[in-house]
Amino acid sequence: MKIGIIGGGASGVFAAIRIKELHPNYDVTIFERNDKLLKKIYATGNGRCNFANSNSIEGAYNNDFALPILKDFDYLAIDKYFDSIGIKSRKLDNLYYPYSLSAATVAEKFLKRINVLKIKFVLNAKIDNYTKNKEITVNDTKYTFDMLIFACGGKSSSQFGTDGNVYSLLEEHGYKIEKLSPSLCPIKVKENVNKLDGVRAKAKVYLLSNGKEVYNEVGEVQFRSDALSGIVIFNIAFMINKFNLQANTTSIKIDFVPEVDKRINKEEYNSYLNEKLSSYLVKNNIDIHNAIFAFKSFYTFDISHVSSGGVSLDEISTNLESKKEKGIYFIGEVLDIDAKCGGYNLMWAFASAEKVAKSI
16 A cells, blocks of 8 residues: 655644554655654744643634544653653643653654654645646655645745645645634734733733624733734734634723732823833823723634644545545644644644544
C-alpha cells in the first residue's frame, strides 16, 4: 500500500509516523512545500509547544464534528504517546508542554521517528495537480498512490508554507470551501489607541453582539497602535468567527478591575492601572469597568495563528475520507475545524491524524 501525504506539518508528520507504526509494510511519502519538515511547530506556544489541554473540549472548537475523534485520542493518549517516543511532559495548570519547554524537542523526536521508520519525504514540493486515481504532479514529476492524505494546513502564517493555495485546487475538484478568515489574531478597533501601544492589563473581556454578551474571558489584554491583542483577544477573534458575528454590530467590552465591585472615581484610576491607560480612560471619559471598543477588522492571515473555514465537513465521512473521491483523506487545519488557544488546535492535528492512521 502506497500512501502520499501532502503537508509536512504536525498533522502530516504525525499521520506518517502512526501509519508506519501501525502498518510497517506500507510505503509512506510526505510532500512538504518548505525546505524542512515541521517548520510551523517550532513557533507554536511561543516556541514552547503547548501540545495538549486537560480542560473540557466542549465549546473549544468551532463545531462538534471533531469531538468524537478528539475523545478517541484525548490529551492523555497524546501525552502517553509522546512519553513513549521520549518526550517527557510538563503540566502548567491545564496545559501540557514538553518538559524542556522547547518546541524543538517535539520536532526533533518526530524527525527521529521519521528516520527510524524510513518514511520518505520530498521537500520544496509544490503540488500542481492530482487525479481521482491518486496520481499527483509535484514539481512536474508524477507520483501514483493508493491513498492521499491532505494535511496542508489552512491559510494562516504563509511564512510556514500555509498560504491556502490548495483550496483553489480542491475547488477545481468540486469541494465546497467554507469562508476563510483569520483567527487567533489581534483585533483592530475603530477607537484611536495609538498612545496605548505596548500597554498590558489584566482584565475581564466581553464579546458583545448588538450590545448583548456572547462570551467572556479573563486574561491579559495587550494594546497595539491600532488593535487589541493577547491570548484573551485571540480567543475573542475565534468566537467572532465561530458565531459568525457581523462586524458592524460587534464590540468588545473590557472591565479593567473585575475584582473590584465598587464604583471607582476617575481620580482613582491611576491607583489601579498603568498611567498611560488610566490617562486614556479619564481623557476619553471611559468607565474603568465598562470600556467599549468597536470591532473594525481582524489582522491579516499572515499574522493569525490559525484560519477559520476550510474544506466543508459536508464533504467528508466520520473517518475523514472524502465522500466524492475514495481514498482521499483530510486532516488538521485544512478542514473547517479550528479552536481557541491552549493546545486545542495541535490536539486536533494529532487526533485527526490518528483517526486516519487507524481508518486505513
